[in-house]
Amino acid sequence: MISKGDTMLLTGNHAAAYGAMLAQPKVIPIYPITPQTPIAEKLTEFQLEGLLQAEFITPESEHSAMAACISASLTGVRVFTATSSQGLMLMHELLHFASGSRAPIVMVNANRTFAAPWGFWADQTDSLAQRDTGWLQYYVENPQEALDTVLQAFKTAETVLLPAMVVFEAFYVSHALEVVGVPTPETVKSYLPPYEPKVMLDPEIGRSFGNVVDQKTYCQHRQTLDLAMEEVFDVAKNADDQWKGLTGRGYGLVEKYRCEDAENIIMAMGTISGTAKSAVDKMRAEGLSIGLLKVRLFRPFPVQELRGILGGRDRVIVLDRNFSPGNGGILHQELKAALYGLKSAPEIFGYLAGVGGVNVTPEKIEGLVKQSLSGQSSAKSIWGW
Amino acid sequence: MKHYEIAEERVFLPGHAACPGCAMALALRYILNTVGLNAVGVIPPSCMGPMMGANPYSSMRIPIIHNSFESSASTAAGIKRAFKARGKDDVHVLALAGDGGTYDIGLQALSSVAEHNEDIMYFCMDNEGYMNTGTQKSSSTPRHAYTTSTPGGKESRKKNLVEIMAAHRVPYIATTNIGYLDDLVYKIKKAKKMQGTRIVVLLTPCIDGWGFPGNDVATMSRLAVQTGVFPLYEVEDGEKYTINHGSQGMPIENYLKRQRRYRHLSKDQIEEIQKEVDQGWQRLQKLANL
Numbered sequence: 001m002i003s004k005g006d007t008m009l010l011t012g013n014h015a016a017a018y019g020a021m022l023a024q025p026k027v028i029p030i031y032p033i034t035p036q037t038p039i040a041e042k043l044t045e046f047q048l049e050g051l052l053q054a055e056f057i058t059p060e061s062e063h064s065a066m067a068a069c070i071s072a073s074l075t076g077v078r079v080f081t082a083t084s085s086q087g088l089m090l091m092h093e094l095l096h097f098a099s100g101s102r103a104p105i106v107m108v109n110a111n112r113t114f115a116a117p118w119g120f121w122a123d124q125t126d127s128l129a130q131r132d133t134g135w136l137q138y139y140v141e142n143p144q145e146a147l148d149t150v151l152q153a154f155k156t157a158e159t160v161l162l163p164a165m166v167v168f169e170a171f172y173v174s175h176a177l178e179v180v181g182v183p184t185p186e187t188v189k190s191y192l193p194p195y196e197p198k199v200m201l202d203p204e205i206g207r208s209f210g211n212v213v214d215q216k217t218y219c220q221h222r223q224t225l226d227l228a229m230e231e232v233f234d235v236a237k238n239a240d241d242q243w244k245g246l247t248g249r250g251y252g253l254v255e256k257y258r259c260e261d262a263e264n265i266i267m268a269m270g271t272i273s274g275t276a277k278s279a280v281d282k283m284r285a286e287g288l289s290i291g292l293l294k295v296r297l298f299r300p301f302p303v304q305e306l307r308g309i310l311g312g313r314d315r316v317i318v319l320d321r322n323f324s325p326g327n328g329g330i331l332h333q334e335l336k337a338a339l340y341g342l343k344s345a346p347e348i349f350g351y352l353a354g355v356g357g358v359n360v361t362p363e364k365i366e367g368l369v370k371q372s373l374s375g376q377s378s379a380k381s382i383w384g385w
Numbered sequence: 386m387k388h389y390e391i392a393e394e395r396v397f398l399p400g401h402a403a404c405p406g407c408a409m410a411l412a413l414r415y416i417l418n419t420v421g422l423n424a425v426g427v428i429p430p431s432c433m434g435p436m437m438g439a440n441p442y443s444s445m446r447i448p449i450i451h452n453s454f455e456s457s458a459s460t461a462a463g464i465k466r467a468f469k470a471r472g473k474d475d476v477h478v479l480a481l482a483g484d485g486g487t488y489d490i491g492l493q494a495l496s497s498v499a500e501h502n503e504d505i506m507y508f509c510m511d512n513e514g515y516m517n518t519g520t521q522k523s524s525s526t527p528r529h530a531y532t533t534s535t536p537g538g539k540e541s542r543k544k545n546l547v548e549i550m551a552a553h554r555v556p557y558i559a560t561t562n563i564g565y566l567d568d569l570v571y572k573i574k575k576a577k578k579m580q581g582t583r584i585v586v587l588l589t590p591c592i593d594g595w596g597f598p599g600n601d602v603a604t605m606s607r608l609a610v611q612t613g614v615f616p617l618y619e620v621e622d623g624e625k626y627t628i629n630h631g632s633q634g635m636p637i638e639n640y641l642k643r644q645r646r647y648r649h650l651s652k653d654q655i656e657e658i659q660k661e662v663d664q665g666w667q668r669l670q671k672l673a674n675l
């Protein structure tokens with residue numbers, strides 16, 4: 001039975017905070033940074049109102065916040081945190097530590113440009129630069145999806161024992177007010193079982209973590225990370241399906257919008273997908289065979305699913321709100337690698353659109369699509385802002 | 386001086402992989418014995434790393450997390466809070482870090498943990514340098530000491546960690562070393578009964594990094610106290626200083642000449658060190674209202 005819960009007007013930050021509160025984490029180490037701060041503030045409010053009974057740790061840096069996340073998680077409790085940009089960068093060493101320790105922390109990251117120069121704008125490079133750290137990465141489009149995905153992330157992370165990031169863009173999501181369905185605590189309880197790991201730091205269990213190992217053990221350990229990542233596709237898909245059964249809302253690991261029979265596909269992550277949907281509608285009305293593919297789960301990268309969907313299409317137009325100097329758009333690179341060797345692979349066009357938080361309008365997207373229709377694709381991403 | 390019985394609980398067992406005779410290993414034996422089995426340890430990269438022995442075995446009968454170099458204090462706080470959330474607030478959480486991991490890269494995290502008075506015991510194994518990486522200086526390395534990163538002798542003086550942490554007004558700070566095992570055990574027992582951030586700084590003379598024979602660790606530990614280089618004292622709530630063992634007026638040369646790291650010292654340099662040690666000892670006595 002679908003339970004409606006409450007309907008509220010929430011920003012992406014507050015929606016994520018509702019998701020976190022409903023998951024009832026036991027330890028929350030957190031450090032403020034624009035544009036994530038309202039998450040921390042809202043959680044503190046929940047605690048004051050008695051809606052949350054967590055141990056808050058407010059240390060001197062994101063680095064210490066993540067250190068405490070890891071050790072608290074390994075002591076057997078559910079842990080939540082949130083950060084952005086500089087904070088995420090400061091955590092970098094410990095992000096590897098978290099996945100290597102198999103600590104299923106859930107962290108929201110509000111995508112923000114990083115210095116230099118200073119800016120506070122929507123750009124996904126901060127989290128994409130962490131793609132090799134062994135964290136799951138979900139890119140979400142709006143406040144509702146943020147709330148739903150925080151809960152799905154806990155379920156998935158705790159099943160495969162890997163940490164998970166739920167990522168959305170600065171201001172476009174973090175501060176945008178939208179109508180959000182907030183599930184009841186009962187719905188969440190029936191969805192998300194308590195976190196009760198078998199192995200944890202406890203004198204009664206006596207297991208230790210992280211000692212020096214030899215090369216072979218290290219290699220084997222990396223391989224188990226690979227296996228856990230491989231498991232994510234099914235686990236995350238089930239978590240999404242179950243959530244849909246309970247609330248009527250499901251998204252898929254990749255979301256297809258008017259893709260059936262589309263010869264041309266726009267591919268994006270985050271808010272550009274929302275904008276692209278209206279561009280698709282308009283171009284469809286004008287007779288162009290086009291759809292949108294939103295990549296929601298970026299790590300692990302759903303290679304097989306993408307190959308299945310994209311084989312036989314004419315063109316993919318990748319819009320990257322991120323930039324890896326020296327190799328262009330990151331989704332563009334990843335897609336080229338994913339489709340390599342696929343017979344009937346589409347031609348791939350990569351545009352750097354919205355880097356640095358530049359607004360990407362439906363007209364802009366139409367323009368880039370048209371440019372690709374008449375031009376030749378190139379291995380290099382094209383600045384299309 | 387009262388003597389305390391040193392019980393052998395065998396929480397730390399044979400099989401560590403540190404240098405034979407290492408002062409840190411001996412210190413660890415008495416720390417773990419005194420704290421007992423209801424504990425979890427945090428060990429950052431340092432010479433404490435090899436104390437556990439080779440994976441998958443462990444020389445310690447308590448769970449250990451090998452954490453990142455700079456976050457021992459915050460890692461310990463995370464564990465303690467999680468135990469609190471689990472209703473197991475009686476578990477002791479021990480950070481066991483080196484001087485590099487404390488005076489230098491981990492000071493920021495320690496400061497925050499101390500300011501919040503997180504309920505942990507923090508042990509700094511102070512061997513006055515980065516020994517695990519081959520004897521580079523730390524901010525705990527004393528003036529004029531040779532290290533591989535100060536081949537001409539270190540130009541700056543040793544940082545006063547105890548005073549920095551005392552300024553945080555934590556409930557308990559103590560200095561001790563294995564030259565005075567009764568003192569060491571007494572202080573750990575005392576810290577164990579208290580709550581909040583408790584910091585114990587242990588001078589652990591390093592056979593390899595300081596350059597002296599392996600059977601001299603206890604002598605070196607005692608000389609450090611008798612010459613006034615490393616007085617053993619306690620600071621409660623940042624205010625109440627108690628000196629347990631201090632300078633006996635023995636000239637500093639007795640301590641310096643036994644160590645390879647001071648082999649190059651000129652007479653002037655020895656005098657300079659003597660002067661600094663004397664000043665430090667007088668300052669401490671003043672703080673203790675003696």
Ligand SMILES: Cc1ncc(C[n+]2csc(CCOP(=O)(O)OP(=O)(O)O)c2C)c(N)n1
Nearest residue numbers: 430431432454483484485486514515516517
């Ligand atoms: C972030 C980081 N930087 C550098 C290192 C390399 N490193 C490992 S141990 C160590 C020195 C440790 O010195 P100290 O804390 O005094 O412990 P000791 O080895 O003397 O016992 C260094 C620099 C590291 N592990 N992590």
Ligand code: SF4
Nearest residue numbers: 403404407432591592
């Ligand atoms: S190098 Fe020094 S501190 Fe390290 S194990 Fe050897 S004696 Fe102990």
Ligand SMILES: [Mg+2]
Nearest residue numbers: 483484512514
């Ligand atoms: Mg050292």
